[in-house]
Amino acid sequence: MRPGKMLREVLRTGLKKPVTVLYPKEKLDLPEHFRGKLKFNPEKCIGCKLCMKDCPTNAIVINQVGEKQFEAAIDLGKCIYCAQCVDSCLKKALEYTKEVELAQLDAQKLKVVFGAEIKSDTKKTSL
Numbered sequence: 001m002r003p004g005k006m007l008r009e010v011l012r013t014g015l016k017k018p019v020t021v022l023y024p025k026e027k028l029d030l031p032e033h034f035r036g037k038l039k040f041n042p043e044k045c046i047g048c049k050l051c052m053k054d055c056p057t058n059a060i061v062i063n064q065v066g067e068k069q070f071e072a073a074i075d076l077g078k079c080i081y082c083a084q085c086v087d088s089c090l091k092k093a094l095e096y097t098k099e100v101e102l103a104q105l106d107a108q109k110l111k112v113v114f115g116a117e118i119k120s121d122t123k124k125t126s127l
């Protein structure tokens with residue numbers, strides 16, 4: 001590269017804002033439809049279990065907890081955030097969020113139950 005051209009390139013890139021961010025101090029601006037932690041809306045669920053059947057890692061289990069009442073037990077440690085369950089759910093009872101900071105030292109804390117009573121080995125959560 002000729003020195004003149006090189007100098008122009010150095011100035012051009014040197015004046016640009018870096019594309020990287022200082023995470024975790026700065027947060028990434030995640031795009032729409034980013035596949036983060038799942039959210040379950042129990043009032044929409046009809047218990048068809050299509051989400052369960054289609055999940056490639058068996059990360060989601062739908063349990064009936066009352067008449068027309070269902071809970072979703074999701075193992076976030078098994079979930080690969082593919083959103084197949086979201087696509088499979090005809091009632092739109094499942095959706096993804098932009099929540100990505102899910103790291104845990106205790107694997108049991110990755111087992112969450114949405115929309116039901118707290119179980120001994122799982123943690124109830126609401127998003």
Ligand code: SF4
Binds near residue numbers: 045049088092
């Ligand atoms: S596919 Fe949707 S409606 Fe059917 S059990 Fe799963 S969450 Fe409920």
Ligand code: SF4
Binds near residue numbers: 054079081083
């Ligand atoms: S996002 Fe994928 S892996 Fe996670 S519970 Fe849904 S279908 Fe299973």
